[in-house]
Amino acid sequence: MKTHDDARAAFHAWEAAKPTDLFSADAFFQAVLRHHLGAAGLAAEAPALAAFGQACAGPLDALARETNRDEHLPALRRWDAHGRRTEAVVFHPGYDVLGEAVYATGVMARYATPGHETAQLAVAYLFGQLGEAGHLCPLACTAGLIKILQHAATPEVAARCLPGLLRTDRNHPAHLHGAQFLTEVQGGSDVGANACVARPGPDGAWLISGEKWFCSVIDADLYLMTARPEGAPAGTRGLGAFVVPRVRPDGTPNGVYVRRLKYKLGTRSMASGEADFVDALAWPVALDGGFKAVVEIVLNTSRLYNAVASCGMLRRAQIEATTYAAHRRAFGQPIDQFPLVRQSLDRLRIEAEAAVAGTFALARLADGLALGTAAPHHGALYRLVVNMNKYWTSYQGTSMCREAIEVLGGNGAIEDFSVLPRLLRDAIVCEQWEGTHNVLCAQVLKDLHRYQLHTALFTHADAALAAAAHSPHAPAVAARVAEDRRQVAALLALPADAASLAIRPLVTRLAQSWQALCLLELAADGVASPALADRLAG
Numbered sequence: 424m425k426t427h428d429d430a431r432a433a434f435h436a437w438e439a440a441k442p443t444d445l446f447s448a449d450a451f452f453q454a455v456l457r458h459h460l461g462a463a464g465l466a467a468e469a470p471a472l473a474a475f476g477q478a479c480a481g482p483l484d485a486l487a488r489e490t491n492r493d494e495h496l497p498a499l500r501r502w503d504a505h506g507r508r509t510e511a512v513v514f515h516p517g518y519d520v521l522g523e524a525v526y527a528t529g530v531m532a533r534y535a536t537p538g539h540e541t542a543q544l545a546v547a548y549l550f551g552q553l554g555e556a557g558h559l560c561p562l563a564c565t566a567g568l569i570k571i572l573q574h575a576a577t578p579e580v581a582a583r584c585l586p587g588l589l590r591t592d593r594n595h596p597a598h599l600h601g602a603q604f605l606t607e608v609q610g611g612s613d614v615g616a617n618a619c620v621a622r623p624g625p626d627g628a629w630l631i632s633g634e635k636w637f638c639s640v641i642d643a644d645l646y647l648m649t650a651r652p653e654g655a656p657a658g659t660r661g662l663g664a665f666v667v668p669r670v671r672p673d674g675t676p677n678g679v680y681v682r683r684l685k686y687k688l689g690t691r692s693m694a695s696g697e698a699d700f701v702d703a704l705a706w707p708v709a710l711d712g713g714f715k716a717v718v719e720i721v722l723n724t725s726r727l728y729n730a731v732a733s734c735g736m737l738r739r740a741q742i743e744a745t746t747y748a749a750h751r752r753a754f755g756q757p758i759d760q761f762p763l764v765r766q767s768l769d770r771l772r773i774e775a776e777a778a779v780a781g782t783f784a785l786a787r788l789a790d791g792l793a794l795g796t797a798a799p800h801h802g803a804l805y806r807l808v809v810n811m812n813k814y815w816t817s818y819q820g821t822s823m824c825r826e827a828i829e830v831l832g833g834n835g836a837i838e839d840f841s842v843l844p845r846l847l848r849d850a851i852v853c854e855q856w857e858g859t860h861n862v863l864c865a866q867v868l869k870d871l872h873r874y875q876l877h878t879a880l881f882t883h884a885d886a887a888l889a890a891a892a893h894s895p896h897a898p899a900v901a902a903r904v905a906e907d908r909r910q911v912a913a914l915l916a917l918p919a920d921a922a923s924l925a926i927r928p929l930v931t932r933l934a935q936s937w938q939a940l941c942l943l944e945l946a947a948d949g950v951a952s953p954a955l956a957d958r959l960a961g
């Protein structure tokens with residue numbers, strides 16, 4: 424029996440060895456933030472991040488586990504006790520507690536003024552270590568909605584929606600949160616096939632009819648939707664962007680009928696539905712060029728959030744596996760003494776740090792663009808890298824959750840033994856949502872051909888190499904970038920069919936080159952990571 428007791432004591436020691444503050448225990452992440460925000464900026468953010476990091480390591484983690492249990496998943500309750508239609512979704516009480524905690528950090532409220540994306544995403548990164556936790560998708564959707572309202576809507580529509588979206592008290596009746604519905608049953612990638620129709624309604628409002636197939640955060644107060652104004656051209660060119668309130672201003676339900684909630688692989692504690700819209704009241708956000716505004720503002724925001732979610736999951740996978748391997752014994756020794764296990768742990772650290780380096784550099788770019796302090800090529804650079812980085816971080820998110828599960832062996836496959844099975848399921852959703860891998864790579868190919876966006880990447884690379892010229896790694900990074908240039912030129916010379924096959928390996932390479940450049944910049948600032956040597960070895 425002693426052997427059994429020893430094994431259980433090792434599990435207990437493993438749990439006790441995990442960080443009690445996800446922020447303070449993450450020296451690399453703190454160094455990345457110091458690099459982007461400066462020492463004073465980090466000092467200003469650190470106390471709140473440490474407090475949230477403690478909550479995420481403790482009570483919020485426990486709640487995320489609870490709300491994701493099969494018996495606690497959201498349920499559709501379409502009618503109230505008196506037979507009135509409500510289309511309500513009921514959640515486990517822990518869901519609201521989690522939401523209150525994350526919104527209270529100001530993660531959405533800080534969008535009231537530009538330039539805080541890096542700090543806001545630091546909150547999302549800590550929260551993302553719990554997986555989706557039911558609220559990362561709503562945060563991404565709400566962030567995109569806030570930005571499109573700020574940049575594209577009329578002052579009247581913005582004034583109607585923004586104050587509620589920017590509140591910190593998530594459970595207050597005046598607080599609003601957002602969703603974004605583009606996908607229809609005939610296509611998610613092919614948004615131009617949208618068939619939802621909009622026609623003018625009363626008082627400058629519109630009425631939307633049709634069906635949306637993937638409606639995450641169906642409980643949201645405001646849905647950002649694409650629909651085609653009657654008579655508008657086919658394809659994405661004819662799509663408008665609208666805000667649809669779930670409840671009309673007079674308190675009656677809008678023309679939104681939830682068919683059912685999706686029975687999903689991941690992000691299960693957040694409610695995704697299928698919905699019919701029957702003359703649903705809608706306020707216009709961008710009638711002309713609606714799709715362009717949605718892609719440039721909303722999707723380019725959620726793709727950054729998606730990458731941050733992947734970073735959080737990568738880091739959590741690293742924590743779970745590394746602490747476990749130090750305590751689990753096999754053949755008379757801790758398993759982290761076996762070279763193959765060490766190799767897995769190294770790989771987990773490398774991918775987590777590379778993803779954080781690349782993603783938070785992108786967040787910093789977003790801040791520069793929002794503040795108007797960015798270099799002229801940064802707009803093009805962001806557009807290119809946000810797609811490549813979403814693809815690569817989400818791909819690695821799934822790979823590394825699987826790697827961490829392997830380190831835990833059979834226990835890794837058990838839902839209530841660790842968070843890893845849930846993280847794996849959420850990571851797979853991150854791969855599909857906001858653009859599949861192929862679609863993002865196809866977009867990069869179009870952007871290279873049409874806008875020569877690679878010139879922005881190489882302008883950035885030249886500047887980064889010049890700034891880090893004294894680094895011992897600079898020659899190897901320069902050689903890698905020279906090979907990137909050669910490969911981009913070769914691909915752009917290929918016939919269309921051959922190029923569409925060759926683009927995915929090239930995007931994989933360029934996404935890692937972006938990470939190498941970010942890691943080089945960090946190394947030149949004294950922030951070392953084994954991820955840099957790894958990127959240069961590939």
Ligand SMILES: Cc1cc2nc3c(=O)[nH]c(=O)nc-3n(C[C@H](O)[C@H](O)[C@H](O)COP(=O)(O)OP(=O)(O)OC[C@H]3O[C@@H](n4cnc5c(N)ncnc54)[C@H](O)[C@@H]3O)c2cc1C
Nearest residue numbers: 603604605606610611612637638639856857858859861862
């Ligand atoms: C849990 C979950 C929640 C979601 N929530 C929302 C939401 O709230 N709002 C919303 O609008 N959508 C949502 N989605 C939908 C998601 O955005 C789409 O599933 C995604 O965009 C892909 O669209 P699709 O499913 O129609 O796949 P398809 O477009 O049918 O793609 C199928 C396959 O074909 C490939 N493919 C398609 N086009 C090309 C091409 N040009 N070149 C090469 N390969 C191609 C794709 O890469 C993919 O592998 C959600 C999805 C999930 C899983």
